[in-house]
Amino acid sequence: MLTITRELRDAIVAHARADHPDEACGVVAGPESSGRPERFIPMLNAARSPTFYEFDSGDLLKLYREMDDRDEEPVIVYHSHTATEAYPSRTDVSYASEPNAHYVLVSTAEGNGADDPYQFRSFRIVDGVITEEDVQVVEAYPA
Numbered sequence: 001m002l003t004i005t006r007e008l009r010d011a012i013v014a015h016a017r018a019d020h021p022d023e024a025c026g027v028v029a030g031p032e033s034s035g036r037p038e039r040f041i042p043m044l045n046a047a048r049s050p051t052f053y054e055f056d057s058g059d060l061l062k063l064y065r066e067m068d069d070r071d072e073e074p075v076i077v078y079h080s081h082t083a084t085e086a087y088p089s090r091t092d093v094s095y096a097s098e099p100n101a102h103y104v105l106v107s108t109a110e111g112n113g114a115d116d117p118y119q120f121r122s123f124r125i126v127d128g129v130i131t132e133e134d135v136q137v138v139e140a141y142p143a
Helices: 006-018 057-069 090-095
Strands: 001-006 024-033 040-042 072-081 100-105 120-126 130-133 137-139
Touching: 001 006, 006 024, 006 040, 006 072, 006 100, 006 120, 006 137, 040 057, 057 072, 120 137
Parallel strands: 001 137, 072 100
Antiparallel strands: 024 040, 024 072, 100 120, 120 130
């Protein structure tokens, strides 16, 4: 299960909406081995595409060095789908290189429904196998 604060969930959704019609992408880092997403890091979709995302290799290298210096790891790797449901594509699965990360997808496609204007779903992707997991949204993490 992914446990995430409302503030972080809302930041991911806001980034997805702001970059629409292009896909948005980013990372939420957390302390190593904690499984706790804490630091929101929106990234630039170097592809600037409505159908796929790509992290800029220089930005990604800088991010991993920064996380290493801070004893952090990517707890969430997220991106948006602008015209399809929030479910990993074959390309998404091929990009999934962090076996401990939660892969969050947000769909900003029209027609998600008035009661649910976006989809926010989390998956584990390990060795090409996609497993959806529950998402628990909390106001704050326990002390």
